[in-house]
Amino acid sequence: MSTPLPLRLPRVAYDENLDIFSLQLAEHARISGPLLALDFQDVEFYTPGPLTALVSFVRHQQNAGRTLELLNLQHAPARSYLQRIDFIRHCGITLPENFRRLDPAGRFVPIRRIDASLVGQVDKVAGEVADCLFPEQAAITDYPEQTGPYDLVVYAATELINNVLQHARAEGFLLAQTYPKQGIVRLAIADAGIGIRGSFQETKPDFWDPAMNDLDAVRLALKPRVSSKLNVASAWGAGVNAGVGLSILKELAHDTDGIFSLVSHAGFFQFNHIAQHEYPSELLLSAPWLGTLCAVQVAQPKLIDHQRLLRTVKHRLRLLDDSPLFDDLFEP
Amino acid sequence: MKHELILASDLGTYLAEGARAAEYRLRHIEPVFSVYETIVLDFTGVRGVNSSFANALVVPLFVQHGLEARGKLRFRGCNPVVKLMLESALTLGMEAAQGQGGHAYA
Structure with a gap:
């Protein structure tokens, strides 16, 4: 059997073409033998979604004992960017840095590995992510109407990190970046874990059906109050997971003219509100992506009033009663 | 007291x-x-709370103690986002106490 050619990675990869990108990687892994090669010579611009997918893919292949060749990294147009965000370091490669590392504050958060060592530290890590992207808002604690982007990033990061820690059974990788000229914030997390269907299969909640496929599982995970851990006791007794994180993030992307993507093994879901798609893309991929990837893109100007955004979303998802039932419980 | x-x-x-x-x-x-x-749960100085925390803190109290939880709990010093998360948790808690809790999916 002849050795497959290296996969020549595309010049650009956006959240919008995550389906094709993940398919390319998955298919290449499927047809490659013990040696798998990726060619970086064209890589110029990747958003956090494809980048976290790629680093998770590389790490998984390495951990699985495959020989992985990362070709022409040193010639990639995005070489210094890949070094700055620690992509190359996480791939286990050392390249000379022909630039001065500037403080990434206000621009991007270098790729962060998510593993069991972060249990108990989720709030701290999420805070660090938001501190890095919006340092000017980090110190504003008494005026939430001024810190919408900061608060959203903390919220999204905590939900996504918690999902990896609670469900994946594998390490994950988080990347976040602002794009000030376009007024965009992008956040993505990817793991090479058991996937959403695998998580359901593991705990067999009452909605579990062995006939469900990966797309069914993704759709279920996006419904509020659905979680593989809904009724699973933690070490502290009653179930601690209400299964609302992904559904809230999906709706926040909708309300902020963004893009929400969720890929888990063969299940693919993406709702692109920038392109004003009427319906989401829902696909059963022909080559399963190993693990789960969630990418969120939001328009920063729409994040001003985080509290109002969240309230609207929670009402729509029926997670909040309309009437002031609980006003008497709150003291100044 | x-x-x-x-x-x-x-x-x-x-x-x-x-x-x-x-x-x-x-x-x-x-x-x-x-x-x-x-x-009284005093959230003064708490900048934010996510769904996981709010729900795990509040909902089981309703599961365990029913509507008595609503009578006893008070929240202080909550900024608007924290208040919102707690209100959602209280909504879920009330549903649980009244036996309406369950999966929202079809």
Whole structure:
């Protein structure tokens, strides 16, 4: 059997073409033998979604004992960017840095590995992510109407990190970046874990059906109050997971003219509100992506009033009663 | 009689993990639930709370104690986002106490 050619990675990869990108990687892994090669010579611009997918893919292949060749990294147009965000370091490669590392504050958060060592530290890590992207808002604690982007990033990061820690059974990788000229914030997390269907299969909640496929599982995970851990006791007794994180993030992307993507093994879901798609893309991929990837893109100007955004979303998802039932419980 | 718990000093300024909330509830709230008339959870200084934390802190109290939880719990010093998360948790808690809780999917 002849050795497959290296996969020549595309010049650009956006959240919008995550389906094709993940398919390319998955298919290449499927047809490659013990040696798998990726060619970086064209890589110029990747958003956090494809980048976290790629680093998770590389790490998984390495951990699985495959020989992985990362070709022409040193010639990639995005070489210094890949070094700055620690992509190359996480791939286990050392390249000379022909630039001065500037403080990434206000621009991007270098790729962060998510593993069991972060249990108990989720709030701290999420805070660090938001501190890095919006340092000017980090110190504003008494005026939430001024810190919408900061608060959203903390919220999204905590939900996504918690999902990896609670469900994946594998390490994950988080990347976040602002794009000030376009007024965009992008956040993505990817793991090479058991996937959403695998998580359901593991705990067999009452909605579990062995006939469900990966797309069914993704759709279920996006419904509020659905979680593989809904009724699973933690070490502290009653179930601690209400299964609302992904559904809230999906709706926040909708309300902020963004893009929400969720890929888990063969299940693919993406709702692109920038392109004003009427319906989401829902696909059963022909080559399963190993693990789960969630990418969120939001328009920063729409994040001003985080509290109002969240309230609207929670009402729509029926997670909040309309009437002031609980006003008497709150003291100044 | 009132029992007050200061969440920021006990847990930090951003509260994001359901397991920590559950631990806190079992260590600091459940043991005294039947002792005090009012249990005040003071969120002064807490910048944010996510769904996992709020739900794990509040909902099981309703599961365990029913509507008595609504009579005893008070929340202080909540900024608008924290208040919103707690209101959602209280909504879920009330549903659980009234036997309406369940999966929202078809």
